[in-house]
Amino acid sequence: MRYVLRRLGLLVLTLWAAVTLNFVIPRLMPGSPTDAAIAKLAQNGPVTPAVQAAIEAQLGVPGGSWWNQYVDYLGNVLTLDFGVSYTFFPQQVSGLVAGALPWTLIMVGLVTVLAFVLGTLIGVGAAWRRGTWVDSLPTVGGSFLSAFPYFWTALLIVFFLGYVAGWFPTSGAYSATATPNLSWQFLGDALYHAALPAATILLTSLGGWILGMRNAMINTLGEDYVTFAEANGLRGRTVAVRYAARNAILPNLTGFGMALGGVVGGSLLVEQVFAYPGVGYLLYNAVTNQDFPLMQALFLMITVSVLVANFLVDILYGILDPRTRR
Amino acid sequence: MTRTARTARRLAAAAVTVGVLATAACSAPVQTNQGAASDRGGNSSMLIAADNGSPTFDRNFNPFSSGKRNTATYIYEPLVIINEMSGEETPWLATGYEQPDARTIVFHIREGVTWSDGEAFTPEDVVFTFDLLKKHPQLDLKGVWSHMESAEVDGQDVVVHLSAEDVPAAQIISQSLIVPEHLWKDVPDPVTFTNENPVGTGPYTLGEFTPNQYTLEKNQDYWQADKVAVEELVQPAANSELDIVNNGYDWAYAFMSDVEETWVKADPDHNTYWFPAGATIALIPNMTKAPYDDLDFRRGLAAALDKQAIADKAMQGYVGRASQTGLMLPSQEAILDPDIPNEGYVDQDTDAALEHFAKAGYTQQGGKLVDANGKQLTIRITTPNGWSDWLQGVEQVRGQLGELGIEVEVVQPQPAAYQQELRSGQFDLIMGTVGGTGQPFQDFNGILGAEFNRPIGETASGNFGRFSSPDADALLAELKTTTDEQRQVEIAQELQQLTYDQLPMISLFYGGSWGLFSTKSFTGWPSEDDPYASPKTWDSTPLLILTSLEPAE
Numbered sequence: 001m002r003y004v005l006r007r008l009g010l011l012v013l014t015l016w017a018a019v020t021l022n023f024v025i026p027r028l029m030p031g032s033p034t035d036a037a038i039a040k041l042a043q044n045g046p047v048t049p050a051v052q053a054a055i056e057a058q059l060g061v062p063g064g065s066w067w068n069q070y071v072d073y074l075g076n077v078l079t080l081d082f083g084v085s086y087t088f089f090p091q092q093v094s095g096l097v098a099g100a101l102p103w104t105l106i107m108v109g110l111v112t113v114l115a116f117v118l119g120t121l122i123g124v125g126a127a128w129r130r131g132t133w134v135d136s137l138p139t140v141g142g143s144f145l146s147a148f149p150y151f152w153t154a155l156l157i158v159f160f161l162g163y164v165a166g167w168f169p170t171s172g173a174y175s176a177t178a179t180p181n182l183s184w185q186f187l188g189d190a191l192y193h194a195a196l197p198a199a200t201i202l203l204t205s206l207g208g209w210i211l212g213m214r215n216a217m218i219n220t221l222g223e224d225y226v227t228f229a230e231a232n233g234l235r236g237r238t239v240a241v242r243y244a245a246r247n248a249i250l251p252n253l254t255g256f257g258m259a260l261g262g263v264v265g266g267s268l269l270v271e272q273v274f275a276y277p278g279v280g281y282l283l284y285n286a287v288t289n290q291d292f293p294l295m296q297a298l299f300l301m302i303t304v305s306v307l308v309a310n311f312l313v314d315i316l317y318g319i320l321d322p323r324t325r326r
Numbered sequence: 327m328t329r330t331a332r333t334a335r336r337l338a339a340a341a342v343t344v345g346v347l348a349t350a351a352c353s354a355p356v357q358t359n360q361g362a363a364s365d366r367g368g369n370s371s372m373l374i375a376a377d378n379g380s381p382t383f384d385r386n387f388n389p390f391s392s393g394k395r396n397t398a399t400y401i402y403e404p405l406v407i408i409n410e411m412s413g414e415e416t417p418w419l420a421t422g423y424e425q426p427d428a429r430t431i432v433f434h435i436r437e438g439v440t441w442s443d444g445e446a447f448t449p450e451d452v453v454f455t456f457d458l459l460k461k462h463p464q465l466d467l468k469g470v471w472s473h474m475e476s477a478e479v480d481g482q483d484v485v486v487h488l489s490a491e492d493v494p495a496a497q498i499i500s501q502s503l504i505v506p507e508h509l510w511k512d513v514p515d516p517v518t519f520t521n522e523n524p525v526g527t528g529p530y531t532l533g534e535f536t537p538n539q540y541t542l543e544k545n546q547d548y549w550q551a552d553k554v555a556v557e558e559l560v561q562p563a564a565n566s567e568l569d570i571v572n573n574g575y576d577w578a579y580a581f582m583s584d585v586e587e588t589w590v591k592a593d594p595d596h597n598t599y600w601f602p603a604g605a606t607i608a609l610i611p612n613m614t615k616a617p618y619d620d621l622d623f624r625r626g627l628a629a630a631l632d633k634q635a636i637a638d639k640a641m642q643g644y645v646g647r648a649s650q651t652g653l654m655l656p657s658q659e660a661i662l663d664p665d666i667p668n669e670g671y672v673d674q675d676t677d678a679a680l681e682h683f684a685k686a687g688y689t690q691q692g693g694k695l696v697d698a699n700g701k702q703l704t705i706r707i708t709t710p711n712g713w714s715d716w717l718q719g720v721e722q723v724r725g726q727l728g729e730l731g732i733e734v735e736v737v738q739p740q741p742a743a744y745q746q747e748l749r750s751g752q753f754d755l756i757m758g759t760v761g762g763t764g765q766p767f768q769d770f771n772g773i774l775g776a777e778f779n780r781p782i783g784e785t786a787s788g789n790f791g792r793f794s795s796p797d798a799d800a801l802l803a804e805l806k807t808t809t810d811e812q813r814q815v816e817i818a819q820e821l822q823q824l825t826y827d828q829l830p831m832i833s834l835f836y837g838g839s840w841g842l843f844s845t846k847s848f849t850g851w852p853s854e855d856d857p858y859a860s861p862k863t864w865d866s867t868p869l870l871i872l873t874s875l876e877p878a879e
Binding site for chain 1: 379380381382384386391392393463464465466467468469470472498517518519520534536537538539562563564566568569572710739740741742743744745746749759763768772778787788
């Protein structure tokens, strides 16, 4: 119990630090939201002084001292009220986040879980039968695939499967004429649109899980207690899963916690390539447009979920490996 | 001890379920993007890339909102449309206007126009709109109330009283989009109003709207309905270059490198493009800093550069070098001062450049251009990060100045930071856009005007180089107050001469406008031979195009 409380205290402290950094860092970026909005317009030609004045008035750029802004901000964080977005004026930040989150959670979240489970299982198999093709195929293939940059794989996939073959839609989370609802037809449509981005993330992240699990497990397979278990005549599968894998999974589990926490941040590059309306795309818009309210809400959400995921992994660690409890 | 094994099994089961779902989904009969394109109702419908989702569309058709859909201007119309390339005016919701003196404008409002809900459009709507902009300055995108004092209805006319003698104000005020009084008077907060079901006077009304695509349907009661050939505009949210080339768009605004091999090749019989020159892209020197405040130094810079080579690199040969007069050529040829040599194009002449630099105190020594103390001249050029065309141009500048022995340092802040440095005057030489409205007063005021001149560190909205010249101010003041059209042209020419001589900016190349058109279903697009409108898809000039198109044979 003391272990859990200590972890909880640490969580609260890190949360406060994260929330404060989240306030300071966007404000240290050079240029104001007005500058960002004008710069965007200026790409299409000259921006008249009148437009500049109107944009300044419309956005109502934050005034007052940093201290006042900070106090307001803390209050807003507690009530989860982040105000109006500059980029998508006059929409509420909370509405924008709520609109983007489900797409990311479902698409990126499921794929992350899937990649972890598949990768770990394959890693166990590869380590158990090291030296055979069961080992070399996924190890070499996995490192090969994960060596490609994310967006490059995404571009190749969208070009060949989307444009050249025409098997899959090339952008969006659902068809052009569909409106989001909970019918089977819409869900099928959404899954069809998620196929390519999901495949990209799966392909590029699978290798890491396989290699991590395999290498950790090969180490544990050399431990005395594994030899002892084998000498006792236990079934191979029992030794592999209960003796070796349980101990070898710890590093991978930490990675999984981090990855799960990162899911809410979306997958920026993949969402960009596939024009997928998730959190990653929203974050990209927020940062490029100096959209403080939106940025704060998103960064806060990401830090909180990474911290909470880490906290849960810590607890799980304590259960899996009693040594860490001390 | 068995807990982990069970969890793993459960997770594996979950994974299998997901896998099955995913495979099932692949075979589900759903419509793809390609499907949407071929869905178009025969020849009367048009696929356009006039608006981009980010990545989806917000339903915001408030024509005064910064987050509006681009096509809100196909629904709401102005009194007069100005082709910013030539400055040519087309009377629209006004049949014309008069300026009885320099402080008054009388707009003759068109009769027989109705809103798309059937109500009549009246001069009262115009005055209501002006008052709305006064009450909510956040909506005043054209800045009409920095010129106006009041507006009133006089029969079928609207009389606008200006706050000072201000002739060029007519062009600014006449471009305001007019909204219906009977609907907007009940809007509680027009600033945050998203106007989901727009009612306008324009040729189109909103059809079906989804976050990924919307349609605009022809307004059958439009006041010039006989000129509108396109029954439906289809606007998808995703318009990547691959989409534009592959999906058979009729009208797209997009820069495409190697356009002949991409866009034209996709349908050689129908796909055309027109990339006319827009506003001038220039190096703006900081007039409050040495040596940039020295005219000889600026002359040296201008003569040292081969602008055509810079344009070829930056604009891939689609748009040429820019005239030092600040005009967009050839579209503004009509007001070009014939006394300016070579239409204001400054050729590269390194000998002359070295002479100018010598007068400014810099001489060549061992291949380096050095000042009196023998220190090499170093120039810092600011250009926004990620605008690759400008950067390509700046790299050329660096190379050409390097050959004369000048060291060039290129800084690339993020666009927002760039904008801040530009407006507050924190730069030596900065890349920027000048001119481009086609209205001489606005263009030259933005380049030379004392009106915008602010001390370094304060935010300016024009004249970013902090240029200051009593001659220029006198000319601008006269241009602002004279109603004599002959004199207006004369002053515009004197301002060109001044810009040419004084170099408040060093013109490099013209920014392009990137129009991609298909003649498969409709013809009559603007072109080099018939430049009646810019190919751009936002603001009011698309109305000129949409009322000029005709069905293809």
